Amino acid sequence: EAPAEKHEFKAETKKLLHIVAHSLYSQREVFVRELISNSSDALEKLRHLQATSQDVSTEAPLEVNISVDKEAKTITFCDSGIGMTADELKDNLGTIARSGSKAYIEKMQDGADTKDMANTIVGQFGVGFYSAFMVGDKITVYTRSATPGSAGYCWESDGLGSYTLSKAEDVPVGTKIVISVKDDAKEFLGEDKLQEVIKKYSNFVGFPISVNGEKVNTVEALWTKDKNSITDEDHENFYQFVSGAWDKPMYNLVYKADGPISIRSILYAPTRSPEAMGFERVKPGVSLYSRKVLIMPNAPGLLPEWLRFIQGVVDSEDLPLNLSRELLQNGPVIMRLKSIITSRIIKWLQEESKRDVEKYDEFYKVFASFIKEGTCQDTANQKEISKLLRFETSGKEAGKLISLDEYVESMPSEQEHIYYFCTPNRKVGVESPYYAPFKQHGTEVLFLHHALDEFVMGRLQEFKGKRLVSVDSKEANSVLEKWNKAAQAESPESAATALTTEQANELTAWLLTNMGPSVKEVKVAERFMTYPAIVTDFESPAVRRMMKMMAGDSE
Numbered sequence: 001e002a003p004a005e006k007h008e009f010k011a012e013t014k015k016l017l018h019i020v021a022h023s024l025y026s027q028r029e030v031f032v033r034e035l036i037s038n039s040s041d042a043l044e045k046l047r048h049l050q051a052t053s054q055d056v057s058t059e060a061p062l063e064v065n066i067s068v069d070k071e072a073k074t075i076t077f078c079d080s081g082i083g084m085t086a087d088e089l090k091d092n093l094g095t096i097a098r099s100g101s102k103a104y105i106e107k108m109q110d111g112a113d114t115k116d117m118a119n120t121i122v123g124q125f126g127v128g129f130y131s132a133f134m135v136g137d138k139i140t141v142y143t144r145s146a147t148p149g150s151a152g153y154c155w156e157s158d159g160l161g162s163y164t165l166s167k168a169e170d171v172p173v174g175t176k177i178v179i180s181v182k183d184d185a186k187e188f189l190g191e192d193k194l195q196e197v198i199k200k201y202s203n204f205v206g207f208p209i210s211v212n213g214e215k216v217n218t219v220e221a222l223w224t225k226d227k228n229s230i231t232d233e234d235h236e237n238f239y240q241f242v243s244g245a246w247d248k249p250m251y252n253l254v255y256k257a258d259g260p261i262s263i264r265s266i267l268y269a270p271t272r273s274p275e276a277m278g279f280e281r282v283k284p285g286v287s288l289y290s291r292k293v294l295i296m297p298n299a300p301g302l303l304p305e306w307l308r309f310i311q312g313v314v315d316s317e318d319l320p321l322n323l324s325r326e327l328l329q330n331g332p333v334i335m336r337l338k339s340i341i342t343s344r345i346i347k348w349l350q351e352e353s354k355r356d357v358e359k360y361d362e363f364y365k366v367f368a369s370f371i372k373e374g375t376c377q378d379t380a381n382q383k384e385i386s387k388l389l390r391f392e393t394s395g396k397e398a399g400k401l402i403s404l405d406e407y408v409e410s411m412p413s414e415q416e417h418i419y420y421f422c423t424p425n426r427k428v429g430v431e432s433p434y435y436a437p438f439k440q441h442g443t444e445v446l447f448l449h450h451a452l453d454e455f456v457m458g459r460l461q462e463f464k465g466k467r468l469v470s471v472d473s474k475e476a477n478s479v480l481e482k483w484n485k486a487a488q489a490e491s492p493e494s495a496a497t498a499l500t501t502e503q504a505n506e507l508t509a510w511l512l513t514n515m516g517p518s519v520k521e522v523k524v525a526e527r528f529m530t531y532p533a534i535v536t537d538f539e540s541p542a543v544r545r546m547m548k549m550m551a552g553d554s555e
């Protein structure tokens with residue numbers, strides 16, 4: 001037999017392994033979930049190959065068998081899934097697959113608190129296969145790929161810096177992972193403990209899981225069950241199972257339809273968003289099934305980009321099992337599915353926003369940027385998405401949000417437009433001369449502080465037939481002139497203090513000659529109630545800020 005080859009782990013893998021092995025966890029038990037989820041993935045892949053009648057060299061029942069040996073101090077996870085070739089072993093178990101963890105580890109400072117980091121990584125991204133090193137000081141993996149003619153291999157590591165790889169005889173198709181349990185992790189050698197952890201995290205895995213021959217989980221596709229028989233706990237577990245995340249779902253939707261397309265689905269809005277926290281763009285979170293067979297995990301094209309934060313499962317028996325990538329992106333059935341499910345999701349979020357305003361605010365604070373992205377990009381659904389937007393307003397204290405619907409509902413009947421003002425923060429908005437006349441007039445103004453808001457308003461243009469008007473725009477000027485005229489008609493003595501046309505012309509000429517190139521145009525407008533002059537319109541304050549920034553001028 002050929003001797004084992006020795007391979008070094010990549011640098012970031014070493015860092016991760018160090019963190020994993022040297023930080024004490026209350027959450028060590030998650031290794032069970034991680035290994036079972038890998039087995040489940042491998043079984044799904046094999047089931048898909050079998051369902052599309054491709055050539056695979058196995059007919060073994062699809063299952064996960066876990067065994068503990070108290071004397072040898074080992075726990076063994078064995079699945080009859082798709083297995084790995086030698087190259088796949090090197091690629092998959094030698095590097096960090098989880099992009100979130102990888103980005104986090106690359107960013108982290110040397111000397112940072114590893115316990116803290118471990119908690120963040122485990123809590124937010126999961127450490128996948130490497131979590132086995134939280135409880136094991138040696139891990140041995142036996143695997144054989146289901147591709148006909150593949151050989152069996154053995155991978156082994158103590159998690160310190162390297163692993164060995166060798167050919168192995170008599171390995172059945174699938175993967176077997178043997179963990180030599182550390183002395184301080186002996187509790188996991190108990191069947192009861194393992195069963196408890198499996199029930200907690202892996203109850204919804206779609207394949208039988210057994211511990212020393214005893215079946216533990218309920219093998220059922222939750223999305224085919226009756227909505228009312230699904231408990232909150234089921235949802236929480238299922239959400240964590242499908243998303244691989246550790247938070248709780250903020251909202252859930254069980255949605256079924258029989259025509260024009262058959263749909264069985266469960267969808268979740270998470271509580272947290274790694275992407276909004278500054279980690280890289282997340283993958284789509286909804287997986288596509290047909291009659292309980294996974295067609296495509298994290299299916300691109302099933303939902304519009306802006307809904308990539310939604311997690312869950314969509315099962316449609318109208319989909320062919322061997323769906324090509326192209327068909328997935330543009331096929332007619334997918335397009336129909338996409339449009340039906342997208343509308344349903346928007347309606348669902350609208351309903352949730354009405355059901356519990358405070359909860360929706362909480363959700364909105366985390367996911368606002370996705371909704372704004374949708375308002376700008378998803379033109380087909382723009383109107384409905386815009387009802388999900390929330391903004392601060394002069395009508396409420398700082399931090400309180402309202403919808404455009406609420407704004408319009410509380411508008412006095414004679415008010416023509418919806419007014420908004422983009423400023424870096426509320427203080428600047430409140431103290432600004434642009435806002436002053438609106439304040440004086442008692443007209444509500446939305447205060448927008450987010451970088452995307454100006455684009456959102458530009459794209460949206462109107463809401464329920466009311467134009468969205470920035471308080472520093474030409475349109476606002478003409479409204480203010482109207483207000484001024486009305487005010488002057490009411491109290492003629494205030495009109496007497498204004499400049500005559502002659503005086504105004506003189507001042508205009510003076511400004512143009514004396515202010516040089518920094519003045520582009522001078523206009524006489526009857527806008528101002530408390531300020532003698534104001535810069536308007538050519539560019540909005542946000543664009544001016546941007547131009548200043550580009551010129552290297554910081555405010």
Ligand code: ADP
Nearest residue numbers: 038039042083092093097098127128129130175
């Ligand atoms: P992730 O599951 O997020 O990809 P993991 O670290 O858990 O990350 O696993 C890394 C990769 O190793 C998997 O993507 C898969 O390709 C491979 N792998 C792990 N366990 C198994 C298994 N039981 N059977 C087949 N492949 C596996």
Ligand code: MG
Nearest residue numbers: 037038128129
């Ligand atoms: Mg995994």
